[in-house]
Amino acid sequence: xxxxxxxxxxxxxxxxxxxxxxxxxxxxxxxxxxxxxxxxxxxxxxxxxxxxxxxxxxxxxxxxxxxxxxxxxxxxxxxxxxxxxxxxxxxxxxxxxxxxxxxxxxxxxxxxxxxxxxxxxxxxxxxxxxxxxxxxxxxxxxxxxxxxxxxxxxxxxx
Amino acid sequence: xxxxxxxxxxxxxxxxxxxxxxxxxxxxxxxxxxxxxxxxxxxxxxxxxxxxxxxxxxxxxxxxxxxxxxxxxxxxxxxxxxxxxxxxxxxxxxxxxxxxxxxxxxxxxxxxxxxxxxxxxxxxxxxxxxxxxxxxxxxxxxxxxxxxxxxxxxxxxxxxxxxxxxxxxxxxxxxxxxxxxxxxxxxxxxxxxxxxxxxxxxxxxxxxxxxxxxxxxxxxxxxxxxxxxxxxxxxxxxxxxxxxxxxxxxxxxxxxx
Numbered sequence: 490x491x492x493x494x495x496x497x498x499x500x501x502x503x504x505x506x507x508x509x510x511x512x513x514x515x516x517x518x519x520x521x522x523x524x525x526x527x528x529x530x531x532x533x534x535x536x537x538x539x540x541x542x543x544x545x546x547x548x549x550x551x552x553x554x555x556x557x558x559x560x561x562x563x564x565x566x567x568x569x570x571x572x573x574x575x576x577x578x579x580x581x582x583x584x585x586x587x588x589x590x591x592x593x594x595x596x597x598x599x600x601x602x603x604x605x606x607x608x609x610x611x612x613x614x615x616x617x618x619x620x621x622x623x624x625x626x627x628x629x630x631x632x633x634x635x636x637x638x639x640x641x642x643x644x645x646x647x
Numbered sequence: 648x649x650x651x652x653x654x655x656x657x658x659x660x661x662x663x664x665x666x667x668x669x670x671x672x673x674x675x676x677x678x679x680x681x682x683x684x685x686x687x688x689x690x691x692x693x694x695x696x697x698x699x700x701x702x703x704x705x706x707x708x709x710x711x712x713x714x715x716x717x718x719x720x721x722x723x724x725x726x727x728x729x730x731x732x733x734x735x736x737x738x739x740x741x742x743x744x745x746x747x748x749x750x751x752x753x754x755x756x757x758x759x760x761x762x763x764x765x766x767x768x769x770x771x772x773x774x775x776x777x778x779x780x781x782x783x784x785x786x787x788x789x790x791x792x793x794x795x796x797x798x799x800x801x802x803x804x805x806x807x808x809x810x811x812x813x814x815x816x817x818x819x820x821x822x823x824x825x826x827x828x829x830x831x832x833x834x835x836x837x838x839x840x841x842x843x844x845x846x847x848x849x850x851x852x853x854x855x856x857x858x859x860x861x862x863x864x865x866x867x868x869x870x871x872x873x874x875x876x877x878x879x880x881x882x883x884x885x886x887x888x889x890x891x892x893x894x895x896x897x898x899x900x901x902x903x904x
Contacts, residue, residue, distance in 0.1 A: 507682070507683070507684065507685055507686060508683060508684075509683045512682040512683045513682040513683075513685065513686030514682065514686065515682055515766050515767060515768055515774075516680060516688065516766065516767040517766045518763075518764050518765060518766060518830070518833055519831060519832065519833065520831075520832050520833045520834050521766065521777045521833045522777040522780050522781055522833050522834055531861070531865070533864065533903065534866075535864070535865075535866055535868070535870035535871075536864055536870065536899060536900065536903065538870070539870045539896070540900065605871075608832070608871075609827075609828055609831055609832060609871075609873075610831055612831065
């Protein structure tokens with residue numbers, strides 16, 4: 490007693506009519522596991538990555554919240570932030586280490602998070618590879634540039 | 648046996664009116680796919696009269712036996728132990744034989760789909776091979792060394808309790824096919840394989856725990872778990888699947904450091 494039949498998905502029919510001798514392709518999910526699938530890696534990389542996310546996350550809570558407090562709330566809020574303010578802070582090695590730590594941890598934490606998202610969602614091997622290459626390039630560039638600025642900052646720049 | 652039939656016939660006649668009255672009309676919206684007929688997936692509605700205290704499996708039987716014999720689905724024991732009839736009912740993975748119609752809001756159409764993330768072969772039948780491949784990969788059997796004891800391998804009640812939860816798995820694939828990581832990447836071992844590894848890793852009689860932890864430490868192992876708890880929610884046996892996965896993660900970490 491079928492009342493209605495609505496197509497939910499449209500497939501491509503071949504030249505020959507579909508029948509028992511010429512069945513349509515079955516509906517396959519992306520990247521199926523086969524007998525050859527496992528044994529890809531025998532390293533602890535994913536273990537260390539997982540642990541790093543937890544530990545860097547805890548540290549970043551204090552670093553970032555402290556940073557936001559200093560920059561936006563204390564001492565007149567965001568209006569006080571100027572070249573002189575930054576120069577004054579970076580004169581002290583404590584703030585240099587704070588900012589360096591925050592830069593490295595936040596970049597690596599974010600990059601690793603994006604890496605897992607790409608691994609989870611990019612279906613084609615090529616897409617996954619190139620998205621990750623783009624991510625790694627951007628990460629390395631930002632980390633190197635930031636580190637360079639923190640260490641070679643010159644308050645007397647003209 | 649014959650008396651039961653006779654009794655049923657005699658009681659069935661006077662009760663015929665009342666038997667029909669407690670039935671309600673329910674619409675079942677089934678996802679149909681038959682590669683020998685069409686490459687297209689269609690949703691087909693069946694409106695049947697059924698007792699709401701019956702199960703979804705009974706409704707599928709009624710549709711197959713009385714409405715459309717081409718409807719294809721798996722079921723074996725029909726009592727929640729063989730794990731053959733896991734399907735996506737109203738968007739959630741359940742066993743059709745353990746889901747009562749009255750628990751599903753029969754006023755609306757009840758949708759029934761094959762479980763996700765596995766190749767659909769026909770209607771509600773999927774190819775379970777990748778699922779069982781992941782199961783085999785974690786070596787779900789007792790590994791020991793030394794001489795075989797002359798009597799059974801003894802274990803304390805506390806040691807048995809340690810992995811009791813994960814012995815309940817019936818390999819129905821409801822958890823693995825509810826996992827969003829598995830939907831997008833079938834390379835992931837999936838919750839069911841990790842649960843069955845957990846069953847042996849935490850067995851005091853087993854000596855292959857280190858090997859299994861090494862396997863699950865792989866790129867596609869436990870670290871891909873995002874703790875979305877879909878698996879724990881889907882498990883028809885009430886296994887705390889996500890907890891088991893987290894325990895395996897902790898075991899890997901504590902053995903390394």
